[in-house]
Amino acid sequence: MSAIPDKPALEGLEAKWNDAWSAQGTYLFDRTRAAELGRDSVYSIDTPPPTASGSLHIGHVFSFTHTDVKARYERMRGKTVFYPMGWDDNGLPTERRVQNYYGVRCDPSLPYVADFTPPFEGGDNKSSRAADQQPISRRNFIELCEKLTVEDEKQFEALFRQLGLSVDWTQTYRTISDETIRQSQLAFLRNLERGEAYQALAPTLWDIDFRTAIAQAELEDREQQAAYHRIEFPFADGSGSIPIETTRPELLPACVAIVTHPEGPFKHLIGTKVRTPFFGADIEIHGHHLALPDKGTGAAMVCTFGDVTDIVWWRELRRTDGSDLPNMTTIGLDGRFLPDAPASVHAGEGAAWYVENMAGKTVFSARKAIVEKLQETGDMTAVGKPFNHAVKFFEKGDRPLEIVSTRQWYIGNGARDAELRDQLIANGRELSWHPDFMRVRYENWVGGLTGDWLISRQRFFGVPIPVWYALDGNGERDYDRVLVPSADSLPIDPTTDVPAGYTADQRGVPGGFEAEQDIFDTWATSSLTPQLAGGWQRDEELWNLVAPFDLRPQGQDIIRTWLFSTMLRSTLEDGRSPWRDTAISGFIVDPDRKKMSKSKGNVVTPADILEKHGSDAVRYWSASSRLGMDAAFDPQNPTQVKIGRRLAIKILNAAKFVLSFPVPEGAQITHALDASMLTALDQVVQGTTAAYENYDQAKALEITEAFFWTFCDDYLELVKERAYDQTDVGQASAALALRLALSTLLRLLAPIVSFATEEAWSWFEEGSIHTAAWPEPLGTEGDAAVLAAASEALIGIRRAKTEAKASQKTPVASATIAAPAAKVAALQAAADDLRAVGRIAELAFAEADELAVTAIELAPAEEA
Numbered sequence: 122m123s124a125i126p127d128k129p130a131l132e133g134l135e136a137k138w139n140d141a142w143s144a145q146g147t148y149l150f151d152r153t154r155a156a157e158l159g160r161d162s163v164y165s166i167d168t169p170p171p172t173a174s175g176s177l178h179i180g181h182v183f184s185f186t187h188t189d190v191k192a193r194y195e196r197m198r199g200k201t202v203f204y205p206m207g208w209d210d211n212g213l214p215t216e217r218r219v220q221n222y223y224g225v226r227c228d229p230s231l232p233y234v235a236d237f238t239p240p241f242e243g244g245d246n247k248s249s250r251a252a253d254q255q256p257i258s259r260r261n262f263i264e265l266c267e268k269l270t271v272e273d274e275k276q277f278e279a280l281f282r283q284l285g286l287s288v289d290w291t292q293t294y295r296t297i298s299d300e301t302i303r304q305s306q307l308a309f310l311r312n313l314e315r316g317e318a319y320q321a322l323a324p325t326l327w328d329i330d331f332r333t334a335i336a337q338a339e340l341e342d343r344e345q346q347a348a349y350h351r352i353e354f355p356f357a358d359g360s361g362s363i364p365i366e367t368t369r370p371e372l373l374p375a376c377v378a379i380v381t382h383p384e385g386p387f388k389h390l391i392g393t394k395v396r397t398p399f400f401g402a403d404i405e406i407h408g409h410h411l412a413l414p415d416k417g418t419g420a421a422m423v424c425t426f427g428d429v430t431d432i433v434w435w436r437e438l439r440r441t442d443g444s445d446l447p448n449m450t451t452i453g454l455d456g457r458f459l460p461d462a463p464a465s466v467h468a469g470e471g472a473a474w475y476v477e478n479m480a481g482k483t484v485f486s487a488r489k490a491i492v493e494k495l496q497e498t499g500d501m502t503a504v505g506k507p508f509n510h511a512v513k514f515f516e517k518g519d520r521p522l523e524i525v526s527t528r529q530w531y532i533g534n535g536a537r538d539a540e541l542r543d544q545l546i547a548n549g550r551e552l553s554w555h556p557d558f559m560r561v562r563y564e565n566w567v568g569g570l571t572g573d574w575l576i577s578r579q580r581f582f583g584v585p586i587p588v589w590y591a592l593d594g595n596g597e598r599d600y601d602r603v604l605v606p607s608a609d610s611l612p613i614d615p616t617t618d619v620p621a622g623y624t625a626d627q628r629g630v631p632g633g634f635e636a637e638q639d640i641f642d643t644w645a646t647s648s649l650t651p652q653l654a655g656g657w658q659r660d661e662e663l664w665n666l667v668a669p670f671d672l673r674p675q676g677q678d679i680i681r682t683w684l685f686s687t688m689l690r691s692t693l694e695d696g697r698s699p700w701r702d703t704a705i706s707g708f709i710v711d712p713d714r715k716k717m718s719k720s721k722g723n724v725v726t727p728a729d730i731l732e733k734h735g736s737d738a739v740r741y742w743s744a745s746s747r748l749g750m751d752a753a754f755d756p757q758n759p760t761q762v763k764i765g766r767r768l769a770i771k772i773l774n775a776a777k778f779v780l781s782f783p784v785p786e787g788a789q790i791t792h793a794l795d796a797s798m799l800t801a802l803d804q805v806v807q808g809t810t811a812a813y814e815n816y817d818q819a820k821a822l823e824i825t826e827a828f829f830w831t832f833c834d835d836y837l838e839l840v841k842e843r844a845y846d847q848t849d850v851g852q853a854s855a856a857l858a859l860r861l862a863l864s865t866l867l868r869l870l871a872p873i874v875s876f877a878t879e880e881a882w883s884w885f886e887e888g889s890i891h892t893a894a895w896p897e898p899l900g901t902e903g904d905a906a907v908l909a910a911a912s913e914a915l916i917g918i919r920r921a922k923t924e925a926k927a928s929q930k931t932p933v934a935s936a937t938i939a940a941p942a943a944k945v946a947a948l949q950a951a952a953d954d955l956r957a958v959g960r961i962a963e964l965a966f967a968e969a970d971e972l973a974v975t976a977i978e979l980a981p982a983e984e985a
């Protein structure tokens with residue numbers, strides 16, 4: 122036990138207790154105990170691994186506090202808590218940060234430079250163009266990624282420790298470590314062996330800045346300006362034309378069909394042949410239900426590819442001879458038009474014009490050129506007024522996505538497999554969602570999938586896809602001969618390692634092999650966080666102790682990515698949900714109720730808030746919001762944070778005051794008011810416990826905090842005179858009740874106000890409050906109405922003195938308290954304490970409809 126300071130303060134508590142918790146191993150996972158007691162004794166958490174690419178924001182503090190509150194509660198309930206921390210340190214965000222931080226970009230064609238020094242270190246360089254960044258080898262680039270992520274992770278850990286997360290910091294993993302790479306590659310090879318992973322050449326959503334494919338889950342719609350261009354398509358027989366309206370006239374060379382609704386205004390033209398204006402490609406008019414009869418002219422171009430609907434049409438439509446629609450790609454991976462016109466463009470003027478006026482140009486420049494040309498030829502008859510419409514972007518990208526045909530790796534996700542889709546829905550329904558309405562978002566996502574999960578990325582810093590390709594006699598990849606490593610050889614990097622049966626000098630030569638250059642999308646590794654943290658295929662004893670995990674906490678915005686992808690991998694591997702419960706936090710919004718995000722420039726970093734107000738205050742603010750609900754945060758006036766700080770300070774002061782009353786040996790509860798308070802406290806324990814069990818930390822805080830202030834403002838005031846008076850027969854009862862209540866309240870508040878409660882606990886108890894037993898109802902036989910009535914009467918006495926413009930210390934000669942009969946009986950049980958706190962010489966009671974101090978006579982001045 123530690124000495125009670127003369128002036129308790131919050132300052133310094135974070136450092137003091139973080140050091141103590143670390144030294145004492147307070148939050149370590151007790152594996153020996155878990156193994157002895159079995160899986161039911163463990164509470165395991167699949168913690169979100171923050172992206173180590175910059176700084177944490179206030180949203181991390183918000184959601185991670187929700188998780189920590191639950192972890193602390195379960196630990197006090199006697200569970201052995203498995204609470205690891207992971208760092209998501211590979212992927213596009215990390216690469217972009219490294220580019221900006223060091224002023225470099227990766228060029229895999231360059232040789233490695235030993236002892237490379239980047240152009241600068243520490244600048245944000247966000248406006249720098251790629252041309253201004255120094256190109257370096259892939260190995261040099263990856264080394265810089267490793268260096269910066271390690272530094273970021275150290276800062277993140279320091280802030281999380283300051284916040285008071287009760288994480289077991291010995292259970293930490295990185296998504297780029299050798300062990301992680303091994304497990305990620307192993308899981309993929311098992312998917313491949315079972316036929317769940319495959320490779321295909323297909324239309325791909327492509328970010329032209331990052332130069333990589335993008336998955337459906339990473340898309341977001343953004344408003345962009347566009348205009349409809351009306352173009353006349355002549356019938357092949359020269360009998361007339363059909364008008365279409367398009368926002369992307371530059372894709373006319375890639376037009377492979379016209380589509381209209383089967384019941385629309387042009388239904389009679391379905392099957393008719395037309396030609397693309399100026400370029401002269403022969404195409405047909407098709408019917409399809411996705412063509413909107415009331416949009417534009419009622420007919421639309423099908424281009425390869427303008428948007429995701431084009432992909433659907435391209436896949437589903439067939440020409441009258443039964444053949445598939447052709448794939449006439451015009452835009453390259455750099456977002457510029459390819460050097461040669463598509464095969465469908467007739468040789469002659471159209472093809473030559475394409476090469477001279479469109480090849481090598483950006484989408485914007487090519488659009489301008491073709492609009493001018495079609496207006497010149499008379500094929501474009503009108504250009505509408507600009508309007509805004511939704512365009513697909515990569516969620517971290519700056520320019521609209523294009524759709525190009527590339528060869529990529531996929532994992533089946535139920536989009537084309539009804540049985541798998543139904544199983545994913547069923548597993549989602551077995552999972553307990555907090556709040557429950559978030560389950561609908563998951564089910565809507567599963568039901569709305571349009572394609573399998575694209576898991577390959579054309580980037581550099583990530584987990585290598587562990588395959589090679591056999592080369593034929595011409596040195597071309599034979600995609601039917603994919604070479605895979607053995608499980609015991611993992612982890613591998615195919616760009617440096619050699620497949621079994623080959624030698625290094627066969628790399629890249631006819632009859633030899635070639636490495637897969639792509640890496641896994643970061644979600645393909647993050648989807649395995651339960652396996653990574655829990656020892657899957659590495660430590661089977663640990664895996665059996667923690668899986669399936671008890672809790673997956675996360676934000677609502679990544680249900681479609683992290684939650685779904687983890688559910689998919691677990692369903693494919695084990696046929697079950699990876700967790701029993703999921704807790705979904707809401708967003709942090711600014712005072713205007715706008716979601717905080719880096720792109721909007723309204724993100725608040727938590728370091729200053731924690732330093733200024735203290736961790737307990739910030740934890741209080743976080744915990745006061747229910748799961749799934751957005752919380753507004755105003756850094757200029759953080760009201761809830763200030764309330765939390767006031768509560769933490771009050772805990773210290775109240776504890777010091779209560780502990781000033783020694784509890785006599787053999788003390789018992791003998792006074793009705795003391796029994797009443799403890800009975801009411803039992804109800805608080807029951808309500809708070811039920812709230813925590815239901816993942817409702819906000820309700821738990823609300824119940825406990827309300828009683829705590831009643832305890833401090835009313836009960837303490839009512840009994841302090843008796844507690845001070847060693848001659849009063851009720852002194853022992855008051856001192857014992859105060860001590861029992863303090864012990865219980867500190868433990869009820871400990872999951873949220875973690876530092877102040879630990880400090881106060883150390884003044885009179887051994888060990889950490891965070892490993893102490895969760896309070897149980899004491900079972901005191903009392904009438905809770907006594908405290909309620911006495912508190913109400915105390916308010917009336919205070920008001921009466923205030924209205925008389927007298928100090929609360931002013932003696933009262935006589936007073937009468939009127940109340941309903943039931944309350945009069947309760948008040949009489951606390952009459953001595955009411956007389957003492959009000960300094961009332963003669964106290965009388967009378968019956969009335971409402972409780973009120975009906976008569977109060979202050980003592981003469983000389984008596985005062």
